[in-house]
Every structure is written in structure tokens, then in C-alpha cells.
Amino acid sequence: MHRDIARLVQGVSVFAITALLSSAAIAADVTKQRLENADGDPDNWITWGQNYSSHRFSRLAQINRNNVGNLKVAFSMPLTNSLDGIPTNTGNLEMTPLVDDGALYLNSAFGLHYKIDVSRGNSAKVVWRTDLQVNKETEKRHYVRGMAMWGDNVYSNMVDGRVASVLRSTGEVAWEKQIARTKLGYTNLPGGPNEQHFIIGEFFSAAPIAVEGKILVGQSGGDWGTRGWLAAVDATNGNELWRSYTIPAPGEPGHETWKDTNNAWRTGGGSLWTTGSYDAQQRVTIWGTANPVPMFDPSFRPGDNLYTNSVMAWDIDTGKVKWFFQYTPNESWDFDEQGVHLLYDAEIGGKSQKVVGHFGRNGFFYQLDRTNGQFINANQYTYDLNWTAGIDPKTGKPLEYDPGKLVQTYLPTTRVDRGRGQVLFCPHFLGGVRWQPTAYSPSTKTVYGAGHEGCSSISTAPEAPVGPAGGNPKGPGAVFQAQGTNSPTAPGAYTAGSITAIDVTTGKQVAKVRLAYPNLSGVTVTAGGLVFTGNADGWVVAYDDRTLAPLWSFFAGNAFKAPPISYAVGGKQYIAIVAGGGAVSDKDRGTLERDAQLWVFSL
Numbered sequence: 001m002h003r004d005i006a007r008l009v010q011g012v013s014v015f016a017i018t019a020l021l022s023s024a025a026i027a028a029d030v031t032k033q034r035l036e037n038a039d040g041d042p043d044n045w046i047t048w049g050q051n052y053s054s055h056r057f058s059r060l061a062q063i064n065r066n067n068v069g070n071l072k073v074a075f076s077m078p079l080t081n082s083l084d085g086i087p088t089n090t091g092n093l094e095m096t097p098l099v100d101d102g103a104l105y106l107n108s109a110f111g112l113h114y115k116i117d118v119s120r121g122n123s124a125k126v127v128w129r130t131d132l133q134v135n136k137e138t139e140k141r142h143y144v145r146g147m148a149m150w151g152d153n154v155y156s157n158m159v160d161g162r163v164a165s166v167l168r169s170t171g172e173v174a175w176e177k178q179i180a181r182t183k184l185g186y187t188n189l190p191g192g193p194n195e196q197h198f199i200i201g202e203f204f205s206a207a208p209i210a211v212e213g214k215i216l217v218g219q220s221g222g223d224w225g226t227r228g229w230l231a232a233v234d235a236t237n238g239n240e241l242w243r244s245y246t247i248p249a250p251g252e253p254g255h256e257t258w259k260d261t262n263n264a265w266r267t268g269g270g271s272l273w274t275t276g277s278y279d280a281q282q283r284v285t286i287w288g289t290a291n292p293v294p295m296f297d298p299s300f301r302p303g304d305n306l307y308t309n310s311v312m313a314w315d316i317d318t319g320k321v322k323w324f325f326q327y328t329p330n331e332s333w334d335f336d337e338q339g340v341h342l343l344y345d346a347e348i349g350g351k352s353q354k355v356v357g358h359f360g361r362n363g364f365f366y367q368l369d370r371t372n373g374q375f376i377n378a379n380q381y382t383y384d385l386n387w388t389a390g391i392d393p394k395t396g397k398p399l400e401y402d403p404g405k406l407v408q409t410y411l412p413t414t415r416v417d418r419g420r421g422q423v424l425f426c427p428h429f430l431g432g433v434r435w436q437p438t439a440y441s442p443s444t445k446t447v448y449g450a451g452h453e454g455c456s457s458i459s460t461a462p463e464a465p466v467g468p469a470g471g472n473p474k475g476p477g478a479v480f481q482a483q484g485t486n487s488p489t490a491p492g493a494y495t496a497g498s499i500t501a502i503d504v505t506t507g508k509q510v511a512k513v514r515l516a517y518p519n520l521s522g523v524t525v526t527a528g529g530l531v532f533t534g535n536a537d538g539w540v541v542a543y544d545d546r547t548l549a550p551l552w553s554f555f556a557g558n559a560f561k562a563p564p565i566s567y568a569v570g571g572k573q574y575i576a577i578v579a580g581g582g583a584v585s586d587k588d589r590g591t592l593e594r595d596a597q598l599w600v601f602s603l
Helices: 002-008 014-027 032-036
Strands: 072-078 098-100 103-107 112-117 125-131 148-150 153-157 162-167 173-178 183-186 197-200 209-211 214-218 229-234 240-245 277-279 284-288 310-315 321-326 342-348 351-359 364-369 375-380 423-425 439-441 446-460 483-486 494-503 508-515 524-526 530-534 539-544 550-555 565-569 572-579 597-602
Touching: 103 153, 148 209, 162 214, 277 342, 342 439, 351 446, 439 524, 446 508, 494 530, 524 565, 530 572
Parallel strands: none
Antiparallel strands: 072 597, 098 103, 103 112, 112 125, 148 153, 153 162, 162 173, 183 197, 209 214, 214 229, 229 240, 277 284, 284 310, 310 321, 342 351, 351 364, 364 375, 423 446, 439 446, 446 483, 446 494, 494 508, 524 530, 530 539, 539 550, 565 572, 572 597
């Protein structure tokens, strides 16, 4: 549509062109109906996970197993401004671009928003660039993971705690609100009872979700000694509608699982690092929660530590918790379960079930009943796993879990806790699958996850409580983790990557490919029988969705941490991905260049 308008108005004033483009955008407003039926609109990619169920499945099949070898660069565009002023090696572009009606939208960690005209197919042009100017001197988290669309607006939440709405037609900022608290006041930290200390704490990394006029945002600063929460703000003005915490306060259900005497719940963790899913039929949004803190010192926080390491379902109208399932009570390896939770229907054991599927960071792939959180099954998917002997097939808890214990022992030789010294455990503390987007193909009834393989060797440095009011003893902006040393070269420690395919009807692995480096990009699967990803060594790769055999690759020269998407304009399919994951050392090529680039491929 935009391309046709451009032909008609050559030589007309910029103001007139802008007015016409604004009219076109109004006709293509993103609505409840469009979002709930995103599968029927494969030319566009209008929400972070492709649809509300986070499938990341493109129904476009023009690019397929038979012709993917002919895939070539359609165009590329530098995004150098996205890394301006960011210290070397720390810029991480992890965003999922959104595409609607021939326009591509993306944002960077420090508030820079782009609208890029991709309607010509083999070239692109920046329509507008809007900078919400996050302070790079005070904010040190150099990543965000995308935006949401509603009406004629795109919505982003930024690392400085703001949520903003930008008009798609013009790039004008409609509103911005400070929703997360970047400074948390504690009066009981060292320095005297009357001295006010501030801890830089709450921030956002996960892309928001737009649901029925609400923008859902998840707080991501748990490792800095904060309580995770999910909030809904009004899409029209940014006013907060409700907020629900992942760590229950006194008197709330679950608070009894924090058995310490130093109010550890106040800095309890439970972050929402990664965007959740939405079940429109049940009207619940489903997100995974991160680890308790301090992450490597479970004796600091005896009890099961609800609702950390869990999946939670919230009513979108009230913020009330409808159900939850905790994967690992009193966890201590940083196996937080904040990653993607896929929603799908599957025939399991001869019974049709509504399922939540999740690649656990703890090394198991789980399937739960998404109407109530009840456990269905779990199977190991990482190469190495030694922290438990397995998952109880009835309860879904680790076999060693003892509800009578305040501090779990699990397998003592691999349990991280104070006084244990150097401990070797598997998987690596960075995964399994962390935040990297996973995918589900309704064509193959298969889920796909890409992430980290390996084992870690870690010692602990026990944390001492600050006082009865709670608080982060590490001080402003410090990670509250209780780690002593991480020894990546210790005997048995290693790091690598993988992509795994699992049949949802059985929960069992059907294909797996080992990677030289951890995959930090995630995956997208297509109706053409392909799994696309970007790798940390600079390659974009397409795999066969049945065997995970590599079928095509392209060397971009810089690392990938952003996931790919697929869209179409003019009846032609494209694959798009953003490069810019910081410098990565490749054993054959040395250190890759630090760069930011949008790459788009077509036949």
C-alpha cells in the first residue's frame, strides 16, 4: 500500500506524503481481532512471539527445504546509532523486529526507535527515528528484546523503567511514564540509620504484550535485589491499571515459603526477563519467573521460595494469580525459568490436552496443563545433567525434593550452597535454554529450542543479612548472588551450544544438533520446513525442521543475539534478523567485529 502511495505523490510536499502515510497506517491499525488471529496474517509479524501463543511459526512456505540453498541477501541496513556511546563489547541487540504493511519497527536498549520502509523488497529506507534518550552513563543494561503494537502505536519498555507509546505514522511520542523504580530506598544499609541509601534495581528487558487495550510489562531486576512483578498499563495514556508481584508479601498466599528471619522476600528475585504468552480463551497471560536471590546461597532464604523458578498465569483484568507451577523449589544453580512458555494443543497419551511447553533452564523439557498448571511430563534435553536423578512422574518435582526440608539437598555432590567449596554441576549455569525464543510448528507437532550446553564449576561466598528490614548488602546496582569464583577451565567444566527438536505428543527428543558456541539468538520455524537462527560466531543458518541438518548458511561477520522473523511484501517471502551481539571470539577468525546491522534475505 505504501509503495503505491509513493508512486502517486512523487514531487508532492513531505507534509502531504506524511498525511497519506498516516491515513494508510490508520487503515492497518493493530486490533484485538488482528492479534488474536495473527496466524491468518503471515505477511506481517505484529507481536513479539508471532502470535499470542509464542509459536514463532511463519505460515509462509515460498522459502522451503528444496530452494533454501538459493537464499541470498535482499538488503542490509546499518543500525550503528543503536550502539552509539555504549562501551566496547557490551552492546547487545536482542530485539524481535515487528512488521506491518511493508513497515519494519525495532528499538534499541537506549530508547532509539526505528520505522523502516521495507515495501520495495530489495531495499529499505528509514521513515523516522525517534530517540527517547536513556542515560547511558547511569544505565548499564545494554539490551531490550522488542516492542508491542496496538492501534497506530508501538510500545516499548526501557531499561530505565519507563514505558512509552510512539505513533507509528509519525514517530511522535504519544506518552511516556515511569513505571519501574530505578531507585529503591533502604534505610538499614551500612552508613548509619539516618542515611538514605539507594539501590539501582528495577528495570525492563522483556518486550511488552498488547492485550485488549492493556500493555503488559514485566520487571526484570531481580538479581539486583528486587521483587519481580507484572503490571498492566492503559494503552491510551500509560496509567497503571494493576500490579502483581511474583514474591508474595506477608499475608499473601505463598509468603509462608520464605522461612528466613531476615525478610529475604523483600529482595526475593523472581524477575520476568522474557516476554510471556497470552491465552485469549482463558483470558490469562502466562510468564516464567527467575531465580530467588542471592542465587547461589539457598541457606540465606530457607523454604521453597515461591513464586521463583515458576510459571505463573495472571488474569489480565485484575492481575490475580490463577495458577502456578514451581519447577525447582529452593533452587541454587541459577536455573531460573524465565524463558518462553509455548501454548499449544496436543494429543498426549490418547488425550487431547491444552498444553504449556517449556524448555527448562534446568535441562528438562516440561509439559503442563495450561488450564490449571498440572504437571503432564518432563524429559531431559541437555547433553549433561547431574544436579538431580530425574523428575518425579507424578508431581513434576525433582526426585530428591523433600517438602519437609527448609533447605533442599538434592544431590549433595552437585548442590551449590554455602560451605560446599568448588562445585561442578550440569547444565551450565547459563542454560539449557535461557531467554532465547523457542518455537512450535503445528505442521510437525514439534517444539524447537536453542541455547547453552555445558557444565559449570562455581564456589560460593555466603551472604550476610543486612538487618530485619531486608535489603541488598552489596550496595547500589550490585548483583546479589553469593558467587565466590566461576572456574570455566576447571576439570569437567565446558561450554557449547545446541538446537533441540522435541515431539510434543511424546515429550521426547526427535533431533538435536551440537554447536561450537552457545546459541543466543533463538529460533523461528516456517511452513517451508525450515528452522532459522543466528549464531554467536556470525552465521545465519537454516536447518531442516525434521532432522536439524543444516541446509543453508550466510556469514554476516558479527554476532547474533536477536531472533529471526519472516514476513512478505508483494507476494515475496523474506527472512529478517538483527546482528549486534557484542564481540565474540571465533577460533578460526579471531574476534568478530562489533557492529549493528539489519539483514534481510530472500530467494
